[in-house]
Amino acid sequence: MSLLEVRNLDVRFDTPDGEVHAVRNLSFELDRGETLGVVGESGSGKSQTVLSLIGLLADNGRASGTALFDGQDLFNLSPGALRSIRGRRVSMIFQDPMTSLNPYLTVAEQMVQVVREHDRTTRRAARDRCLEMLEAVKIPDAAARLDCYPHELSGGMRQRVMIAASLLLDPQILVADEPTTALDVTVQAQILELMKDLNRRLGTAIILITHDLGVIAGLCERVLVMHGGELKEQGNVRDVFYRPRHAYTKALLKAVPRLDAEQLERLAPATSEADSSLLSVDGLKVHFPVRTGGWLGGKRPLRAVDGVNLDLRPGETLGIVGESGCGKSTLARAILRLVPTTAGNVCLLGQSMGDLDKQALRQMRRDAQVIFQDPLASLNPRMTVGNIVSEPLRTHFPELGADEVRTRVADVLRRVGLSGRELNRYPHEFSGGQCQRIGIARALVLKPKVIICDEPVSALDVSIQAQIINLLMDLQADFGLALIFIAHDLAVVRHISHRIMVMYLGRIMEVASRRALYETPQHPYTQALISAVPIPDPDKERERDRELLPGDLPSPIDPPSGCGFRTRCRFARERCRLETPELRSLADSLVACHRAGEAALGRAR
Numbered sequence: 001m002s003l004l005e006v007r008n009l010d011v012r013f014d015t016p017d018g019e020v021h022a023v024r025n026l027s028f029e030l031d032r033g034e035t036l037g038v039v040g041e042s043g044s045g046k047s048q049t050v051l052s053l054i055g056l057l058a059d060n061g062r063a064s065g066t067a068l069f070d071g072q073d074l075f076n077l078s079p080g081a082l083r084s085i086r087g088r089r090v091s092m093i094f095q096d097p098m099t100s101l102n103p104y105l106t107v108a109e110q111m112v113q114v115v116r117e118h119d120r121t122t123r124r125a126a127r128d129r130c131l132e133m134l135e136a137v138k139i140p141d142a143a144a145r146l147d148c149y150p151h152e153l154s155g156g157m158r159q160r161v162m163i164a165a166s167l168l169l170d171p172q173i174l175v176a177d178e179p180t181t182a183l184d185v186t187v188q189a190q191i192l193e194l195m196k197d198l199n200r201r202l203g204t205a206i207i208l209i210t211h212d213l214g215v216i217a218g219l220c221e222r223v224l225v226m227h228g229g230e231l232k233e234q235g236n237v238r239d240v241f242y243r244p245r246h247a248y249t250k251a252l253l254k255a256v257p258r259l260d261a262e263q264l265e266r267l268a269p270a271t272s273e274a275d276s277s278l279l280s281v282d283g284l285k286v287h288f289p290v291r292t293g294g295w296l297g298g299k300r301p302l303r304a305v306d307g308v309n310l311d312l313r314p315g316e317t318l319g320i321v322g323e324s325g326c327g328k329s330t331l332a333r334a335i336l337r338l339v340p341t342t343a344g345n346v347c348l349l350g351q352s353m354g355d356l357d358k359q360a361l362r363q364m365r366r367d368a369q370v371i372f373q374d375p376l377a378s379l380n381p382r383m384t385v386g387n388i389v390s391e392p393l394r395t396h397f398p399e400l401g402a403d404e405v406r407t408r409v410a411d412v413l414r415r416v417g418l419s420g421r422e423l424n425r426y427p428h429e430f431s432g433g434q435c436q437r438i439g440i441a442r443a444l445v446l447k448p449k450v451i452i453c454d455e456p457v458s459a460l461d462v463s464i465q466a467q468i469i470n471l472l473m474d475l476q477a478d479f480g481l482a483l484i485f486i487a488h489d490l491a492v493v494r495h496i497s498h499r500i501m502v503m504y505l506g507r508i509m510e511v512a513s514r515r516a517l518y519e520t521p522q523h524p525y526t527q528a529l530i531s532a533v534p535i536p537d538p539d540k541e542r543e544r545d546r547e548l549l550p551g552d553l554p555s556p557i558d559p560p561s562g563c564g565f566r567t568r569c570r571f572a573r574e575r576c577r578l579e580t581p582e583l584r585s586l587a588d589s590l591v592a593c594h595r596a597g598e599a600a601l602g603r604a605r
Contacts (some may be wrong), residue, residue, distance in 0.1 A: 003031060003032045004173060007025060009052065010025060010026075010063065011061060011062070022045050022229050023052070023229045028231070028234060028573070030207065032172070035208060036224065037222070037224070038050075038209045038270055040225060041463060042461050045229040047177055055086065069085070069408070070089075074353075087118060088173050091171040091174055105149075106147050107147070112127055112197055114117055123267045133164040139164070155187065156187035159187070165470065167198065174207075178209055178210055180192065184488055186323060186548075187552075189532035189534075209219060213252070213536035214534025216536075217241060221236070222234065223235070248565075255465070256491075256562060257469075258505070277311045278313060279484075281309060282306060282309055283309060283344040285305055286309045286339060297364070300557055301557075312450065314449070316483075316498050319493035320500075321489065321499030324505035326506065329454050329455075330506075336368055340499055348368055349449065357425070368449070369392075369444070370454070371453045373458060375435035377528075378428075383424075384425060386424060389413065389441050393405050395446055404452060438466075450482045451483055451484075453484065461604050483496075499511065500517045502529070511583070523547075523586065524570070532549065551567065562575075562580055563580060576595075581594050
């Protein structure tokens, strides 16, 4: 008999615009100790399915059907009976740990509250159980972390706390709703390995909701594919990946960028003007003074960017990768002079931007635009699409008439795949992918030479992500744009970039062409990043010898001496502690590592 059996599940919401049918006639089963994956795009009904099972739908939602858990219909239980099951026998890990943890309570206070809600035990005994669980999820110095507040922990630490809290009462089912979406690829690998271990040791059944098919391939035994609130396909993970039957499943698998893809299509060739530099950055540093030790303490520099050099040629895409906090976005903002620089120089079209006054800098920005990470947050909700896209034209070309501005805006909207008839609509009326297209149109309307793309697809579903990537490549081919593409998804970066720069603690670790970087990575950090990326192929993913990067990124306020990566590098030696490595040529790469290229390092890979 299955642990959970769901039949004919319907979830509906009453809204001012009428009824929304979020989940339609869904049926599935979950066996004891099984890991079940649920995939699909945003709005497909994945999260509402599991929220309905544990009674956490919004007030305007209602569920119907049957959900038999260990012989009890969850939909027929009283609120008190359901509360006794929720947390103790069925537990949930939410997507964003920062919004799920109470910022006013310490980790211990929140976890002890869970234990004492369900068990009659002393506060000391409950705290001991919490400490034991934090140690079980491999949080370093767990005793000290108990008395920390959520904001004092890294993203990976917070997610581990969420997992520990959800396992405190030994639940039979663990629901994980996008548990790694907001995490770096290295932290994601640690969390997934932890979940595998918990499933093996404790026999906990897991329902894993995600849009990352690589995660599904490595962790799940069976998978449900949802679209538009309906189940399109379900089955053994190998059958769904290797022999998909539904057209939507096939399209979803095809849209996923893969590190193991042999042929990469549609990469626009860089210009043959190899010696011409459109953008040049020399020794750029961005240090922020941060007060330490309270109000009476002094200030120390937070080295967000610590001496970066780069050149960008016309028609080229330079990918920039690295974990959160490595300085990628700060580097982008410093190039555009959106944050003050501490040292170094940025030259655009041969003109030093540091020598420009405010008016000249504004004129120079016509040639360098930016696409931001969150498509909806970067658009003014009080402005129409027409006003959003036309604002750069009105700022830089005030002499243009209203008809000319309207024509240019409609043209650029059509160029990014919209109809051009959206001028009087507002951002909230569009999907995430459409909002990102509007952001691209705003950046493109001035016909710039350089566009900096700061995580432009990380908030999008894989199918929309593929559309945006292909759109950027088409625009580059048509207009000769140079792109700086910042992302933490190395498979996406591989698909779009000519060269790739790897950053860590504000410094460059490696620079190479995409072929050299992915086929023969020289720096141990680059190797660890590539090793952590899941591959959407069940057999390959489970056979891989993955290198898990230990620990978290050190603080840029107090970075390690010598090589910043040495505290997490298994190849570090005494020289790495004493000397900061400089970029040097090795094979087809520039690499900042004392030991890169050594035979011993190559054998250990």
